[in-house]
Amino acid sequence: MIQNQRTIKSEISLSGVGLHTGRKVTMTLKPAPVNHGYAFVRIDLEGQPIIPATVNYVVNTQRGTNLEKNGVVVNTSEHVLAAVYALEIDNILIEIDAPEPPIMDGSSQFFVEALEKVGIEEQDAPREEYIVKDIISYKDPESGSEIILMPSDEYQVTTMVDFGTKILGTQNASLDTLSDFKEEIAEARTFSFLHEIEMLLDNDLIKGGDLNNAIVYVDKDISETTTEKLKKIFNKESISVKPNGILDNLTLRWANEAARHKLLDVVGDLALVGTRFRGKIIANKPGHMVNTLFAKKLAKIIKTENRNKVPQFDLNEPPLMDIHKIMSILPHRPPFLLIDRILELTDSKVVGMKNVTMNEDFFVGHFPGAPVMPGVLQVEAMAQCGGILVLSTVPDPENYLTYFMKMDNVKFKQKVLPGDTLIFSCELITPIRRGICHMQAYAYSNNKLVAEAQLMAQIAKKN
Template sequence: MVKQKTIQNEVSLTGVGLHTGKEVKMTFKPAPINNGYTFVRVDLEGSPIIEADANYVVNTQRGTNLEKLGVKIQTSEHVLAAFVGCDVDNVIIELNESEPPIMDGSSKFFVEAIEKAGIVEQDAERCYYVVKEVISFMDEATGSEILVMPADDYQVTTMVDFGTKVLGTQNATLKNIADFKTEISDARTFSFLHELETLLDNGLIKGGDLNNAIVYVDKEISEKTMNNLKVAFGKEKISVKPNGILDNLTLHYPNEAARHKLLDVIGDLALIGTRIKGKVIANKPGHYVNTQFAKKLSKIIKIEQRNQIPVYDLHKEPLMDVNKIMAMLPHRPPFLLVDKILEMSDNHVVGLKNVTMNEDFFVGHFPGAPVMPGVLIVEAMAQTGGILILSSVPDPENYLTYFMKIDNVKFKHKVLPGDTLVFKCDLISPIRRGICHMQANAYANGKLVAEAELMAQIAKKN
């Protein structure tokens, strides 16, 4: 079992946003299990949170930009790539501006900050999406294509071709994510001269200088353009090196552009929200095609997870029988709706109920066509979750469990006499101050029959 990881201590960096030109402070903080990557705008009232989720992508011009309820995060990809490359699952990224600092245009300084903060394992299993067949997305307008195919580990290959002599065709491959730091993290962002002219004319690259972007000179530089570049970058002299890039930078690799595109792919695909076991091949990747692919894969994963039915041995010795359950829960027949607890950990519990024709509720609930009431399925899931939360205190017999909130309840199929219901409750966040927030699912006959997001609190008996 591979465990989730977060950072051990908080750490901060300061710098300038590439497109905003504003000074920004960014702080990485440890996060609880299943948090994923979350951005927090501490400069705004209420410190709103924007999850690193592909569904929040609103713009991919010059970077991957997120927006949730009007709150924006610009150019998220380099920071996210660093956390994936450092094998970190959960982190809170605080910003006092909309854009992380560009630093040198790579992920190098973010990786160094993560290593300085330290990395620790957490008491929860990391989830993977195992790719079983080829999944692809193509942008017909540009010919860009990205696909993922089955593989034992996460691998990425990028191939770039900008149709220019100065850059030509390049490719890069990362076979092991553990090599991200040494092979990919210091690959810097790049631009072509013709793009730079447009960006400068429109005030879209205020924090750029020749130290955080490789500029490929793909056209003759006019005297006017040269003067504009001198002013924009605060340089008295600018020239073109023999390899076709503006001076003040030395390439780290002959294929640095392809390596940076690979870095971008890793950062953009972090928005899927689930680790991948598969090989990604990206031909002429860009933020648009990357994030469209991330949205597609995220949707596929969610559908499969929703329809994935866990399998349990219903005949093996239960962790708790009905007598042990009654020693912990205050409920009694006919309102005790859990017969067995099959398994339990610090963050999940699995319970079981055999539905029979002898249930009291069948007397009045559709007597001619008996169906278990949906509200009682929710109650049964809550009782199963109650076992989990009561197990967190040394004297559960002295506590009662109360509902605080029920969200996103869905009933998928009828539950009939003779069915065996299996309930699985997973913590959404750690239990704190006796409050339990969990995702609850109910299964019967190899199908998901009900689901709900439940919040409950335990309180001492009067």
């Protein structure tokens, strides 16, 4: 069953401090339009730059999953993204006035509560969901960490952690359905080992933590010097170790809270894939590095499959637009009108068709002994198809012309020969603004991808 995209009904703000910077930060969660996805906005910087929350912008995974675009960073993105993904929100804008979201209590529960407080609403556009059909895996040869994704009727996660320490031991956690995230996973807090805390303190890298937002497992004796540093950074008069091996002033919410938090991180990191997916994740010794490397692999697989996914239409059915309707919109005329039918048209996508016949004018001179449709004309045909999309946004398309502005990433995969039927699929990359259309275009024939390109064009009124 196809579901529609979702966003939140209104904006809501939370304030706190960043775990690693210690800086005060206000984060505002805002509704976003369809096909927007997840993105952060640094409102504290000039121009309020936007950093898309996709795996393409992951720059490092030290002490969290950190994003960067054009020198602008967002650190520790995973906890808020886990909440957004688990509540099945597709489009959201996350404004922050510092380099990282507030750590709150080290879990996702405050973010879940905030999102539920403002409410979630359905949008008028179908959601894209990748259905896992084959096992996909990634293993880090050095650490042995491994993530496996296999087919399942719904999104599920199982994590297994083993840090080789007596104090933590081996732990497992499972999420059987996303609807259980709030009760079973969201409250699981981040954790560290004492030796890691010492390193962070020595390098002045943990400033926003206290004993209420990070579980500290004591895996070694605490020296007097470390005790004094901990008392100062956590603003405590005394520091002691509880019988279960964690620093005091904090009670575990579950015996396997560490494994549950690792599961939370997996959900947040894999939200960076950029497409919702349905399958079961088994993560053995997960961490931000292996999570995001797997996310990159999955995103690439999804992109490749989508690119090669030929639109299916019954060509015996009447088209949405025939050649006469097309000529009432496009200014092109034979022999330079290169599309015959429009099969689908929405606010963001158009699908068109061309029958390539032997009597095409270009075959007279383009390898007449072995006729092949010129690649530049395939691009022109895709652009004309996109022209229908952009011209459909004005009430009088007959008074406009379309002009190329730019083409990128043009690739030709297969020859197009006389007798082929070309199917063109063009979809907006960004919303149409000021008559400028930026789209991803594909051309298919014989159930294969034959060409692709990113095209930008602008419509202008005739003189």
